[in-house]
Structures are given as structure tokens and as C-alpha cells.
Amino acid sequence: MVRLFVGLCIAVAVAAPAVPKPIAFADGTTVMAEYGAGTMQELQIFYAPRFDYSVGGGHVDFSSDVDDRREHINYARLNWLAHRWNLDDAQANIFVWGGAGSATGNQFTGTRIAGNAGVQVDYETRRVYASMKSDLQRSAEFSDRIDTLQLGVAPYKHDYGGVATWFVFQARHYPGELHSGIETAALLRLFKGGAWIEAGVTNAGKVQAMAMFNF
Amino acid sequence: MKRFQVLLAVTLFTVASSSMAATIEMTVNGLVCAFCAQGIEKKLKRFPATAEVVVSLEHRLVAVSLKDGQDISDADLRKALTDAGYTVKAISRSETPMADVRERLKQAQP
Numbered sequence: 001m002v003r004l005f006v007g008l009c010i011a012v013a014v015a016a017p018a019v020p021k022p023i024a025f026a027d028g029t030t031v032m033a034e035y036g037a038g039t040m041q042e043l044q045i046f047y048a049p050r051f052d053y054s055v056g057g058g059h060v061d062f063s064s065d066v067d068d069r070r071e072h073i074n075y076a077r078l079n080w081l082a083h084r085w086n087l088d089d090a091q092a093n094i095f096v097w098g099g100a101g102s103a104t105g106n107q108f109t110g111t112r113i114a115g116n117a118g119v120q121v122d123y124e125t126r127r128v129y130a131s132m133k134s135d136l137q138r139s140a141e142f143s144d145r146i147d148t149l150q151l152g153v154a155p156y157k158h159d160y161g162g163v164a165t166w167f168v169f170q171a172r173h174y175p176g177e178l179h180s181g182i183e184t185a186a187l188l189r190l191f192k193g194g195a196w197i198e199a200g201v202t203n204a205g206k207v208q209a210m211a212m213f214n215f
Numbered sequence: 216m217k218r219f220q221v222l223l224a225v226t227l228f229t230v231a232s233s234s235m236a237a238t239i240e241m242t243v244n245g246l247v248c249a250f251c252a253q254g255i256e257k258k259l260k261r262f263p264a265t266a267e268v269v270v271s272l273e274h275r276l277v278a279v280s281l282k283d284g285q286d287i288s289d290a291d292l293r294k295a296l297t298d299a300g301y302t303v304k305a306i307s308r309s310e311t312p313m314a315d316v317r318e319r320l321k322q323a324q325p
Contacts, residue, residue: 025250025254026258027257028254028257081300084245084300085245086243086245086302089247090245090247124247157272157273159272160253160271161249194249214253
């Protein structure tokens, strides 16, 4: 998974809303890979037939630093843009998603059916953004949720065709005992055209990184 | 009679040409990111009449230049932008070449 992530980073080295969204644009495909400080690693691919929904799937690995528990989940998912506010110089969105898949882990034998659901609320201008996301993966054997808050500031207003730069503060809570306490991270995000890359470190000194490519 | 027919043809052609806008400019709400621009550009380039698309986040502007003798109706443009997830606030048509639009946007950069 890490190799895949690194490969994707190289592929999109020319690094895009300020907020990662499960739907980029109508008739667009989104490929997203995230390395979450050793606690989670995820790869997602979605296709959006329209601007307000996308379908696809992903793979996520959870690795608890609390009890050494590990889960590996393959899933299919439907993302829906429940509402969008197009303001003069800003945009706000509410996304919801849900799906199902299969899971394996080191605390149980065989494969389990897993369901997933989530919600994201975001607001962005060309200088600031804020987003809150809650993402749940659940089966009979585990319930892993990741709550993420991101606040971003751009040092300058980018325009289409230019490179956008964002300084991002991220706070994460893992209610499913994957990680104790609140994990914070400082990130640098760059994007250009349909590609972006971001990387930073957490308060524990671990690497947090993500790459996304839209086409 | 033949002269009259030629004159009529020339007049009709002139009137038709003058009613064709070279460039259509749209003020759009919700334009805050490169993905927005990318999606809009992709959508508008699907019109056979589209020659070129310019998107300026700074000016909330989407400009489309048309191929000679072709047109896209306001209704079709509004639908395309709405289907892309954005809100069209205004549409204006002019004979301004796209190069001039680009230059104007460049000059108006803060």
C-alpha cells in the first residue's frame, strides 16, 4: 500500500479544490491515496456520472496502535452531494456516502461483511477552508470510525492553471480504539490542474500524506 | 432582379453574422478551485460550437469563444453550468476576441 502511495505521488508530482472531495466534477474520475500516520492507509477510485454523485470503491487498512488490532477492507461505495451552496466567492457542501464490502483481520478468522457510511461538511474560499468528516467502517467484529477536522489557509489566491499552496491543520479522533487521544498534523498541500499532493507530520512525528488525481 | 437577390443575400448574411457573438462571458458563483474550472472546461468543450474556454477564478468568469457561424444558446449554457454544479449569475455576448478577454483578465489581476 505504501509503495502504491509513493508510486501515485510520483505520478502526480506536478501537483483542485482546497478540500478533498469524493466527487470532483461531472464525468470525472477521482483516484485518491492516503497514508494516515501508520494508523490507516487507503486507496479510492470513484467515477462521477453527474456532479452530485459518484460510484466506486476502495481498500483501507487499519492498524491500531492501542491493541495491535489490524483490519483490511475492500468496499464499494456511493457518494452523494446532498447539498451545495454556490456563493459569490465561496462554496459549501454536504456529502454523504455509504456502501458495503468484505473485511479480514488479525482478531478473527475468515472474511466478514463490512458496511461503511460517512458524512463531510466543508466550506471553502480561495484563501481559507474548513471541513469536518466522519467515516465509519463496521462489521460484526469491529467498528472503526475516523473523525477528521481540517482547517486550511492559502498564502495567496491561486487561479486555474497556477499552482495552489495551502497550509493545513488537521485533527483526528479515532473512536474505534485505533489510536488513543487526538492526533494532530501540520500539512503542506500543493495542487495544480487535476492533481494534488500533500504531506506533513503528526504530533507523534509520524508521516501523514495524501495524493489525489482527477481526470 | 438578380441584383436584388444578391443584395438580399449579402444583407441577410451580414445580419446573421452580427447577431453571432464571438465570445460569451458568464459570471458564475461557486468558482473557488481548479477542479471547478476543470469540470466546467470539460463540459463546455463538448459543445461542437465551442472554439475555446477560459476560466478565471479571480473574476468568477467563464468565457467561451465560438467557432465561425456557430452559436450556443443561453439556455444550453445555463444548463451545462448547472449540470456541472455551479450557478450562473449573468451571461453577456460580445464580438470581443478571446485574446482580448484574456488580456483584460491579465491586466485586471490584483
